[in-house]
Amino acid sequence: MPEPIRVTVWGENVHEHRDQSVKEIYPETMHETIAAGLRASLGTQVEVRTAWLQQPENGLTEEVLANTDVLTWWGHAAHGDVADEVAERVQRAVQSGMGLLALHSAHFSKVFIKLMGTTCSLDWRSDGTDRELVWTVSPGHPIAAGVPHPLLLEREEMYGELFDIPQPDELVFISSFSGGEVFRSGCAYRRGRGRVFYFRPGDQEYPTYHHDGVKQIIANAVKWLAPDSPRALPEVHHRAEREWFTP
Amino acid sequence: MPEPIRVTVWGENVHEHRDQSVKEIYPETMHETIAAGLRASLGTQVEVRTAWLQQPENGLTEEVLANTDVLTWWGHAAHGDVADEVAERVQRAVQSGMGLLALHSAHFSKVFIKLMGTTCSLDWRSDGTDRELVWTVSPGHPIAAGVPHPLLLEREEMYGELFDIPQPDELVFISSFSGGEVFRSGCAYRRGRGRVFYFRPGDQEYPTYHHDGVKQIIANAVKWLAPDSPRALPEVHHRAEREWFTP
Amino acid sequence: MPEPIRVTVWGENVHEHRDQSVKEIYPETMHETIAAGLRASLGTQVEVRTAWLQQPENGLTEEVLANTDVLTWWGHAAHGDVADEVAERVQRAVQSGMGLLALHSAHFSKVFIKLMGTTCSLDWRSDGTDRELVWTVSPGHPIAAGVPHPLLLEREEMYGELFDIPQPDELVFISSFSGGEVFRSGCAYRRGRGRVFYFRPGDQEYPTYHHDGVKQIIANAVKWLAPDSPRALPEVHHRAEREWFTP
């Protein structure tokens, strides 16, 4: 039996305490809800712990990251409060092989922006009137397995193009909204030895992380993001010897 | 001054004679309308001729293709009437460096299917109620230059995902429809020495090829598709000599 | 425990009988050697059978393909003897979700050419003097897990660029040869619901399929190619109802 995937679910942990509307949807916090969904979906295939912004070193010490195969990230109100040093540490962990699942407003986290190299800006609207449809455009991708086509979210925030990201290595999902907007909502990348998946839905004002289809996608993504090889940061090597010179 | 781009606008030329509704929208035929749009947009930058299904060799002799830098293709009702030999000839011309602009229902042409290797199937609806919005997702791409974001087509046929194509080398446009569906509507590929662009809008029942934004995209696409190098079919070479063996 | 991956190892089965040199390297045939390697590498994770050109329907009936998760293909001397109908059947199986591992001279098989849409031509030399080095360029890809960097093959046929293929969705390996040539030797594609991996080494005149690193790559590729979802050919759907019209 393979080793369980060690998942750390990171939460900003601000809205759940500040906003009554969010508290009602996520009384256990967003990160504990996501963590519980993963445990329910994947059972002994995963070992899930949580971490959050207000912990020392934002909960992401070198030791935590060294023991994390896949990190999920949700943040929105306090991107600036993540220490630069921590953001760089997470970036290095991804480059070394750790998987990163960037959720919804994590598009504007320091970590995601550093990994993309673009502004990661987008269009948005959140007035409680938009319905989201998430369409699969890469039906053979592991992250799309068992996902309804389309996946229907009755109410969600709208994110619209232009989403300023590098073209994904693999585009898995595209969303439409009631207002007619579209968005590349499932985007897979490789960075160094690690993989990154961006998944759009999950605004704090809507019960998205309670949705079965969303839980399925998050569980699929965690499996896809788990590394196959030992962790190692790509480094400069001086190949002084022309080892293969003589044929 | 650079040589003009030699464009051949190919039309199936069936609906325009058979269907009164189409005749009214395109009294000069669809291909002559597209050709006129290109001449108006690009002036002396292009030399545009037309060809159609009912001509000998479907209007696409070796000589015509040898003198075509960019071929635009519209077909729908009579894909099966294109001779296999002609479809293969066009495929070879693309592999040799000719550009191909596949328009709307050309997704199911013999030529496009051969170049993609997939079924090219999709979802559709044409009941006169759908509005299409074409969103740019690659704003620096030459084919998106000067195109409104979104481009609005008041009425069009709906094409929806799953569109069974290889992931585009560059995805330029995504459409949404009133029914909530989405579609990868501007897809750029390289095949051999040639380039292929698929552009979705253009059902025969709607006046799409009279639309300024659509004309702009078609003109941009023709410029992007024009080859930079002399035509040559990739071929097997026996490199018997190890020419660079001694360093 | 997950179901075993059902692998069919297809062999052309010509050189092994005709050429004494090949018979000596592969006394059990090439396909039985590849199959034995897979069984040794993956144990109960796979169920491996073989099929070959000279069987009825080239060994690839509808029933065989319906019960194959991953098909590996080696052919060279007799590409033209594969029935068109069989090649189309394999293409449809891939589009439906079956994985395909195209080995070495399978670049010129009917199946691979149909799936690529290009000529698949290349440069070559086989005079017994070339050493091949296979370098990993996507170190986090599952197919590269545990593979030496570079993987050294003391003697192999040379394949050189230009290899006329669509740009791979993911390029995993690049080879160099003693003559200074390079080749994209590990190329991953999605086609429909299925995946395709092309792996270059494996000329019949060299003992490549006995090499541990090669066996590792083939085992990794089989795991990556196995489908995650039930098989289904992408098809046209008429979405007559605007199901999501009312927001």
Add this chain to the structure above:
Amino acid sequence: MPEPIRVTVWGENVHEHRDQSVKEIYPETMHETIAAGLRASLGTQVEVRTAWLQQPENGLTEEVLANTDVLTWWGHAAHGDVADEVAERVQRAVQSGMGLLALHSAHFSKVFIKLMGTTCSLDWRSDGTDRELVWTVSPGHPIAAGVPHPLLLEREEMYGELFDIPQPDELVFISSFSGGEVFRSGCAYRRGRGRVFYFRPGDQEYPTYHHDGVKQIIANAVKWLAPDSPRALPEVHHRAEREWFTP
């Protein structure tokens, strides 16, 4: 006649003064040599100026960048001396639409690393014994037009894989070296509204920028990198109105 492309050739300008060997190859400095090559290749199609590290604001004020369509960058010994503020300014200019040609050791410049999001590390050797062959793998790409296949550089520094970059949007060239190493040496990316091309050859100890084939590639790259649309940094938009809500 189209407006000329405004090119700024940026040079680190250190080796040319410090190292006698470099001074002999590039008595006019590397950046002036590159600039002269561009003027000779492209004539009135370009307006070329130079800028260098030791100027105020490293020669790259907001005004200079606002009037630059394409920036070429060569640096090696003093990456750390480029002000962070200047590197960020250049990054924003690229995201806004300016083209960037990153030359050789610019892989380790602040600007390139920020745009890639990876470590950009690689293997290397520079002992005067390596011959480089640059092979075209995307023969229809504008940057490959008129380039010999392979392009032969008698002596160059070796750069080898793993080159830790995101998979290029388009891979145009692959190099091999006498030691058997390979390298993705021509890599095209889009970032925001801008384009980036990385071109490997050009170590200061070899006369690479005097080479006709290299000059051809640099001229081709400048043309490909020039923007087609007005400059604009992608920004967040609040689409408060559901403008296309009523179908």
